[in-house]
Amino acid sequence: MxxxxxxxxxxxxxxxxxxxxxxxxxxxxxxxxxxxxxxTVPGVVVHEFAHKWACEFVGVPVLEVAYFRLSDPPGYVRHAQPERYRETFVVSVAPFLVNTVTAFVAFLCLATFLETTGSIRAASGEEIVIAVVLGWLGLSVGMHAFPSTGDANSLWSRSRAEWRRSPTVLLAIPVVVVIYVANLLSWLGADWLYALGIGVVAFSFIGPPIF
CATH class of the missing domain: 1.20.5 (Single alpha-helices involved in coiled-coils or other helix-helix interfaces)
Known part of the structure; x- marks a missing residue:
């Protein structure tokens, strides 16, 4: 050839x-x-802070905390094994409550700010920056409200180990299922939709912004 x-x-x-x-x-x-x-920095930081705060609240020793990093996972909280099931439950689901409330407050502040501004088109550069930052915080924090698969694994393992001794543990099984499903649907944007849903609820308290 x-x-x-x-x-x-x-x-x-x-x-x-x-x-x-x-x-x-x-x-x-x-x-x-x-x-x-x-x-996603704000969302990850608030998520891990919620885990750490929950550990301190129920008396579970915290061993190591990484609020944010560029590697996987982006953040984590290593803690001692909780003695009681309810402690495991609180530590696992704390980010859902803390992130949801934090995102709601951020969106509520944004809605109030836009209502006070009157018209975003007539807003100054500083006012636009404030609005963007509040929107960023709301979206980032809200989209990290779902507990991670690791949180679900911890709950599931503890539930399997203790349900015979304490049948009330079975009440947490739907929560575990929801966490797994939420993490699965996050590939389809469910976390973004949840954050936007929080924003819609927050804006409904103030009224539609004037653009």
Missing amino acids: VVNGEGVTYVGGAVIAMVVLAAAIVGIGTILWLLFRLF
Whole structure:
């Protein structure tokens, strides 16, 4: 088989083009991933703070806390094994309550701010920045309200171990199922929809913003 110089040039150019394209795609993907992680900083911090606060509230020793990092998982709280089931339950579901309330307050402040401003079109640069920050906090914190799969695993393991001794533990099984389903649906944007739902409820208290 004879390959002329022109053919080699075309093949080489095609290979180089594919390498450059792949590098560009990977680079863009990495940038988007980094931007998304940075967008979620407030939500992750509040989520992990809720776990830590719940541990301290029920008397479970906290061993290590990472409020945010760029690796996986983005945040975590390592704690001692709770002695009672209700302590496990409180620590596991605390982010749902804390993040939901925090996101609601952020959206409520945003709705009040927009109502006071009168018209976002006539708002100053500083007012727009404030509105964007409040919206960012509401979305980021709200979308991290769902307890993680790890939280569900802890509840499920404890439920399986204790339901015979204490049948009331079975009442928490629906909560475990909801957590698993919520994490599964997060791939379809359920966490974003939940955060937006919190915003809709908060705005309903104040009234529609004037754009």
